[in-house]
């Protein structure tokens with residue numbers, strides 16, 4: 001099968017083979033591609049990037065199902081984007097699953113990227129926890145909780161913690177509210193606070209005062225989020241994914257030293273989590289309205 005992970009900066013895609021017994025250990029990435037999302041090119045440009053990423057790994061006989069993980073809030077049943085991130089212009093209300101199924105002539109399943117990452121971390125773990133919480137720190141902030149059982153919209157929840165109030169009358173958010181957590185806990189927030197520095201410079205403490213403060217703000221917001229998650233959801237495990245998790249050697253030890261939370265780890269599957277999780281969810285989940293496409297066989 002073919003999978004894609006649509007983020008604010010890149011669209012990753014993979015051709016994945018799945019063993020006859022569809023256990024997670026049998027999933028193998030056969031081909032991998034990564035293209036720029038090209039947010040600045042508007043809806044058509046981003047859609048084209050998604051199609052190009054998928055075509056890069058598509059083979060005629062190997063993929064009757066396409067599984068897509070995407071940033072933004074997604075309706076689990078019909079694969080429509082309910083609320084898009086600013087990096088996916090025009091995606092709000094977009095019938096993503098239906099459009100891709102028509103364009104690719106294959107059954108297509110679309111889920112939120114944090115949900116896909118959480119599915120992967122939960123089901124692909126050798127020692128499956130009772131519940132897995134994944135916080136994805138990238139261009140935006142994603143959050144999802146998986147509790148053991150059947151994979152459906154009730155057991156895999158997109159919690160949208162990014163739109164919880166964090167600062168009264170704070171920065172405006174794309175959702176229309178002010179002071180949402182995402183505006184303080186994301187690479188976008190670090191970049192804004194760091195002024196002329198890059199995110200990397202801010203995280204390595206190599207810049208000016210503004211830069212140093214940007215990192216402080218980030219770590220403090222993360223501490224707030226983790227306390228909230230533990231208090232409200234008491235998950236058996238909490239994992240951090242996304243682009244900032246990939247740069248964790250620059251900040252995670254500092255975070256542990258200042259705030260503790262040493263039980264919180266980086267996501268185990270790294271940047272492939274969205275792809276593998278989307279694949280696993282598409283093959284094992286219940287998606288009532290996401291079964292369109294000309295081919296009906298489920299050859300994978």
Ligand SMILES: [Zn+2]
Nearest residue numbers: 163173175180
């Ligand atoms: Zn918001």
